[in-house]
Amino acid sequence: MTAPAIPFGSRLAEAFDRSRLCIGIDPHPYLLDAWGLDRDARGLERFGRTVVEAAAGRVRLVKPQVAFFEALASAGFAALERVLSDARDAGLLVIGDAKRGDIGSTNDGYGSAWLTPGSPLEVDALTVTAYTGVGALSGMIDTARAAGKGLFVLAATSNPESAPVQTAVTGSGDTVAHRIALGVSEHNADAARSGRLGSFGLVIGATKRLVDYGLDSAGGELDSTPVLAPGYGVQGARFDDIPSVFGRLAGNTVVSVSRSVLGAGPAGIGSAIESEVAAVAEATA
Numbered sequence: 257m258t259a260p261a262i263p264f265g266s267r268l269a270e271a272f273d274r275s276r277l278c279i280g281i282d283p284h285p286y287l288l289d290a291w292g293l294d295r296d297a298r299g300l301e302r303f304g305r306t307v308v309e310a311a312a313g314r315v316r317l318v319k320p321q322v323a324f325f326e327a328l329a330s331a332g333f334a335a336l337e338r339v340l341s342d343a344r345d346a347g348l349l350v351i352g353d354a355k356r357g358d359i360g361s362t363n364d365g366y367g368s369a370w371l372t373p374g375s376p377l378e379v380d381a382l383t384v385t386a387y388t389g390v391g392a393l394s395g396m397i398d399t400a401r402a403a404g405k406g407l408f409v410l411a412a413t414s415n416p417e418s419a420p421v422q423t424a425v426t427g428s429g430d431t432v433a434h435r436i437a438l439g440v441s442e443h444n445a446d447a448a449r450s451g452r453l454g455s456f457g458l459v460i461g462a463t464k465r466l467v468d469y470g471l472d473s474a475g476g477e478l479d480s481t482p483v484l485a486p487g488y489g490v491q492g493a494r495f496d497d498i499p500s501v502f503g504r505l506a507g508n509t510v511v512s513v514s515r516s517v518l519g520a521g522p523a524g525i526g527s528a529i530e531s532e533v534a535a536v537a538e539a540t541a
């Protein structure tokens with residue numbers, strides 16, 4: 257009999273004991289140039305594997321941005337598979353930033369690709385959209401739960417264009433972002449009952465004011481819901497503001513940085529990660 261999988265939320269909470277910093281693996285073409293790598297699949301692979309090597313032992317979380325690998329089609333996916341394999345071997349928790357989302361029957365395909373143990377694209381958690389309805393994620397949620405995986409569902413994205421859609425008020429008087437948040441947090445009910453972090457999280461940009469998106473969560477309904485927070489560095493958010501931006505959710509928050517550390521180049525990335533780890537620890541002490 258195989259042991260039940262350890263829930264992603266529990267593994268994430270354990271990762272936070274080391275650091276809540278997550279290193280993005282975003283091989284922008286300009287970064288490949290700056291790293292002295294070619295804009296091809298070999299360049300992507302070298303870039304990704306170098307980031308994994310620098311992250312291992314310094315942080316517990318990495319977030320490959322799938323778009324940059326997908327840009328090179330099958331060769332890019334092959335490169336991504338090798339980066340993911342290195343990350344798994346290094347014991348890193350991997351958040352695949354692929355932002356998948358469709359009707360339920362199609363979402364099941366995404367769940368098979370990204371959340372099934374043994375898949376070449378296996379990650380620990382996947383970013384997804386719920387603009388087809390949180391219910392359309394139920395198959396992926398079942399797949400994730402069975403395998404000890406997680407999801408991060410877009411709620412209040414960090415980009416300036418997000419507000420008109422995500423702050424829109426629905427028929428029930430709630431914002432779209434809050435409806436999504438409530439729908440997702442229901443899947444963390446078991447964890448909430450035992451005071452644990454759940455496996456089903458939200459993407460909330462650090463550049464946003466939670467109150468504008470109806471996510472200030474006065475009732476504590478999101479207390480067991482993990483948050484993936486991009487937006488630091490190049491997009492303008494600051495670590496010092498983590499407590500004021502995220503309030504009671506600060507302790508659930510994955511602090512994601514990509515370009516601000518990747519810009520240090522292959523020789524400097526290790527020490528750049530160490531400085532960011534220290535800065536995040538100080539801001540959240």
Ligand SMILES: O=c1ccn([C@@H]2O[C@H](COP(=O)(O)O)[C@@H](O)[C@H]2O)c(=O)[nH]1
Nearest residue numbers: 321413414415461486490491513514515
């Ligand atoms: O709301 C969102 C959701 C995802 N992202 C992604 O995070 C990183 C941010 O990169 P930086 O270089 O640290 O700005 C990138 O992969 C985005 O696609 C986001 O920024 N905002």
